[in-house]
Every structure is written in structure tokens, then in C-alpha cells.
Amino acid sequence: NQGIGFMSPFLFSCKFMLVDLLNYSKKNEQLYNLRDGKIVFKEHLYDIDDTVVGYYFAVESEKTKGYFITSAVDTIDPMIQYGVDVDLEETLNKKMKDEKVYYFGVNKFSFGKSGKEVKEKFEKTKSTTLKKLKDEKKDGTEEYKKVEKVQLKSLKKGDKRSPGWDGLLKDSSNGMVSIAATDYKVLSGVDRIYQRSSGINNPNSACGSTVAAMIMDYYHDELGYNVRDNAYYGSWAALVNHLYNEMGSTWLGTTITMWANGALTHVYHTSNAWSSNTVTDAVGNSSKFIGAIDSNDPVAIRFDLFDSGGTSIEYHFVCGIGYDKNGSYTGDLHVAYKDPDNGADNTGTHWFDWTDDDQDIDFAWLS
Numbered sequence: 239n240q241g242i243g244f245m246s247p248f249l250f251s252c253k254f255m256l257v258d259l260l261n262y263s264k265k266n267e268q269l270y271n272l273r274d275g276k277i278v279f280k281e282h283l284y285d286i287d288d289t290v291v292g293y294y295f296a297v298e299s300e301k302t303k304g305y306f307i308t309s310a311v312d313t314i315d316p317m318i319q320y321g322v323d324v325d326l327e328e329t330l331n332k333k334m335k336d337e338k339v340y341y342f343g344v345n346k347f348s349f350g351k352s353g354k355e356v357k358e359k360f361e362k363t364k365s366t367t368l369k370k371l372k373d374e375k376k377d378g379t380e381e382y383k384k385v386e387k388v389q390l391k392s393l394k395k396g397d398k399r400s401p402g403w404d405g406l407l408k409d410s411s412n413g414m415v416s417i418a419a420t421d422y423k424v425l426s427g428v429d430r431i432y433q434r435s436s437g438i439n440n441p442n443s444a445c446g447s448t449v450a451a452m453i454m455d456y457y458h459d460e461l462g463y464n465v466r467d468n469a470y471y472g473s474w475a476a477l478v479n480h481l482y483n484e485m486g487s488t489w490l491g492t493t494i495t496m497w498a499n500g501a502l503t504h505v506y507h508t509s510n511a512w513s514s515n516t517v518t519d520a521v522g523n524s525s526k527f528i529g530a531i532d533s534n535d536p537v538a539i540r541f542d543l544f545d546s547g548g549t550s551i552e553y554h555f556v557c558g559i560g561y562d563k564n565g566s567y568t569g570d571l572h573v574a575y576k577d578p579d580n581g582a583d584n585t586g587t588h589w590f591d592w593t594d595d596d597q598d599i600d601f602a603w604l605s
Contacts, residue, residue, distance in 0.1 A: 266562060267422060268322055268574070268589065275299030281330060283307065283341035285392050286353040292318055292341055292393075296325050304586075307341070313396040315591040316403050317566050319344055324586025343393055343598055344590045345554055345580065346544050360390050360545050367551040371490070381490060385551050388543045394594055402566030423531055424560030424574050427460035428452055430585045433578040437475030440482055445555040446492035446538065447481035448578035450501050452557045453536045453604070454481075457505075461534060464508045480504075491553035494518060494540050498602040501538070505604060515603050520596040524571050527592075528561055530603040539575060542598045554579065556588075558601065565591060 275297045283292035290310045297304040305326055307319040333339055333349040340348040340356050350356035364385065371382045433448040434441040451467075451474060458467035468477045485492050485500025492500075498514040505512045515530070517523045530537050537558035543551045556575040565572030571592035577584055 266565070266572075268424065268562065268587070269304070269320070271301040272297050272299050272304045272322065275304070277306070281339045283310075284338050284353065286340065286342075286357060286390050287392075288338075288353045294326065294330070294339070296327070309400075311393075311395060312399045312403050314393055315400050315566050315570065315594055317572070317591060318393070318594055319588065319590045321586050321588040324584055324588065326580075328581030328584060341393070342391060342544070343541070343595050344588075345541060345556070345577065348390075348545065357390060363545045364388065364551055367490070370550065381493075384543060385490075388551055391598070394597060400566070402570060404567070421563040422561070424587070425456070425460075425531065425534060425536055428456045428536055428557060428559045428576060429459075430557075430576040431455075431474050431478070431578055432582050432584075433478070434582070435475055435478075437473060437479075439475075439479050440487065440489070443487060443489050443491050443552060444478055444482055445578050446487055446497050446540070446553075447478050447485055447500075449538045449555045449557045450481045450485070450497065450504070451477045452576065452578070453501070453538070454504065456536055465505050466507055489550065492540075492555070493553075494538075494600045494602050497538050497540070497555070501602070501604055512604055515605060516600070517602070518600045520592075520599045520601060524592055524596070527558065527573065527601060528563075528571075530605070531558070531561055533605060535603045535605055537601050537603045539573075539599055539601045541595075559587070562589070565589075 278296050279293065280296050281294040282290050283294055285291040292310050293308050295306045295308065297306065302323050303325055304322045305320060306317065309316050309318055329347055330339060337349040337351055340350065340353065348356045348360065350359060367385050368382065371377060371385065376382050429452060431448050431452050433444040438444050454465050454477065455467045457463040457465045468474045471477045471480055481500060481504060484503045485496045487496065494516055498516045502512060502514040517526055527537055539556050539558045541554045543553055545551055556577050558573055558575050560574035562572040564570060572589050573592055574587050574589050577588060
């Protein structure tokens with residue numbers, strides 16, 4: 239165990255990886271409650287070629303718990319993903335004793351004895367998904383073609399050293415670094431809803447409608463907008479089920495266009511003064527995400543098709559609630575989100591590095 243308050247070398251694969259988490263926590267307001275915690279190495283994270291691409295650490299302080307996923311490759315941002323008031327144990331506990339953890343980006347974990355085995359599992363799941371779509375007479379559709387093309391993709395590696403490494407290892411002052419109001423914002427009061435809660439009719443594919451329910455609740459309870467929330471329908475589950483139907487979601491999930499249209503249909507029940515906004519490629523569009531948060535509009539973020547660990551390839555939605563423009567270095571965007579899945583106790587706030595994952599996401603919001 240190592241205290242975050244020390245410059246700590248970690249020995250992995252016969253070499254040292256130097257990460258000064260004290261300096262990082264000083265520069266990131268969201269990590270303040272972890273800065274005196276104890277950090278415990280948990281897992282090597284592997285790429286499909288069986289090279290180590292990252293490390294998973296759990297953190298516990300007197301105030302809360304958290305986690306870090308740090309890069310083992312200096313051309314990837316050093317802080318790929320992290321969380322406060324939450325860890326990833328519910329997800330990683332799915333790994334069998336003799337398996338390794340393979341990591342392909344935010345919420346994209348696979349388990350197996352080798353990269354070859356992981357790829358075989360993925361291809362088998364992909365074939366199962368295509369067969370199910372074909373049985374439903376959906377072969378030839380856009381969604382069928384998307385599943386046909388989906389592949390296991392490694393984390394996006396740059397061709398030069400990430401400036402985050404230099405910023406992370408620099409000495410910093412003893413106090414918290416001042417963060418300008420225009421550089422950091424998190425929407426407080428966005429409650430996390432679990433998509434597999436009792437009463438939800440389609441728990442394996444309700445992430446999109448569950449994120450929408452989180453947003454409707456925020457609009458109603460925190461901002462006082464005239465929208466229908468869980469109180470109108472009688473329960474969280476009833477609201478999620480209603481939104482699932484309005485979005486036309488299926489077992490494969492929800493497209494970003496279906497999400498935007500369904501969310502707009504829902505707010506139109508009480509007012510037609512709304513509009514929907516959709517970005518189908520996040521690359522180069524970070525300012526639109528920031529603009530939505532600045533307008534107090536939570537964002538539905540959808541990750542590309544992936545093997546969810548079950549029997550089908552699916553999309554996954556999370557609820558974007560904030561940003562830090564200076565994550566690992568000045569100008570490095572980190573995004574805060576709540577995850578409707580991956581465990582009943584997964585209630586904390588997660589963060590991910592935008593540039594590591596922007597090629598795999600699209601997003602939408604209401605205004």
C-alpha cells in the first residue's frame with residue numbers, strides 16, 4: 239500500500255512506473271477527498287496483443303473510496319479513467335481466477351486467459367447477435383451492417399509522448415491549485431438510477447432510457463422545469479419503461495437519434511419549447527459537450543457497440559454531468575459521468591479522458 243501523499247514508484251513488468259498522485263489530486267478538485275488515501279494495486283490491464291496497456295488501482299481514504307486507471311504507455315494520457323465514491327470491483331469481480339483483464343476503453347472490459355481467447359469470445363458473441371438480427375428479418379438493415387463491422391479496438395495510442403506525463407510528475411505547491419470557474423463544472427443533483435432495478439422491463443437494454451430518466455429527474459427536481467419525472471408515473475421503473483417505449487428501444491439498445499427523438503417526445507408532453515441536439519461523432523466536438531454542461535443540460539453519451547459480457551453486442555449509454563478542461567495538463571478535457579449499469583452500488587462519479595475515447599462515442603442533449 240502506498241499513500242497518495244508520497245512520490246511513489248510502482249514496479250510493474252520489471253520496470254518502474256512513476257506516478258505522483260498527490261500532485262494530481264492537488265490539480266483536480268474532484269479528487270480532493272482521495273488525496274490522503276491509501277492506494278492499492280489491483281490489476282494489470284491488457285491489450286488484445288497481450289501487452290500491458292494500463293493498471294487498475296483502488297483507493298480508500300477516511301472520507302471515501304475511489305479508483306484510478308493509469309496508462310502503461312506514455313503516448314496515452316496517464317489518467318485514462320478514474321472515479322470518486324465508487325470503484326470497479328462489481329465489474330472486475332466477473333473475472334475468473336485464471337483470467338486476465340483486457341481493457342478497450344471506458345466501460346469496455348473483457349476477461350480471458352489470452353488475447354486470442356478474448357477475440358474468439360467476442361467473435362462468437364458477434365455471430366450470435368447477427369443471427370438474432372437475421373432471425374428477426376433485420377439482415378441488411380443499418381444496425382445489422384454496424385454489428386457486422388464492429389471489431390475489438392485497442393485504446394487510441396498517439397505517436398508522441400502525452401504531455402500529461404510531464405505535468406503529472408512536476409512538483410506542485412502544498413495547497414490546492416486554484417481552478418477557474420470556466421475550466422471546471424459538475425452538475426450536482428443528478429441522481430444515478432440503476433437500469434436493472436426491480437420493475438424495469440428490459441434491464442439488459444435500458445441504459446438509454448435510464449439515462450433519460452436521470453435527466454428528466456434533474457430537470458424537474460433541481461431546475462424546476464415542467465417535465466414529467468418519476469412522481470408522475472409512480473416509480474423510477476415506470477418512468478424508465480415509458481421512456482424505453484417512446485425511444486423505440488430494442489434488445490440491441492438505442493441509437494443516438496432514437497434517444498434524442500424519444501427524449502424530445504417526452505418533454506413535449508408538457509411543453510413544445512424544447513429542442514434536441516445530436517452529435518454523431520465526438521471527435522472535434524468537445525466544445526458542444528462543454529456548452530451543454532454550461533447550459534445546465536446533462537448529456538446522454540453513447541459508446542460504440544461492444545460485447546457487454548453477455549450474449550450480444552450492444553450499445554451503452556452513460557449520463558455526462560461535468561467537465562474539467564485541465565485534466566492531466568492544461569487543455570486536456572476530462573468528462574464526468576454517472577453509469578446506469580455495472581452494479582447496483584455503482585453510484586459514484588466516474589471520469590474519463592476525452593481524447594482517449596472520443597472516436598468511440600456520440601452524444602445528445604435537450605435544450
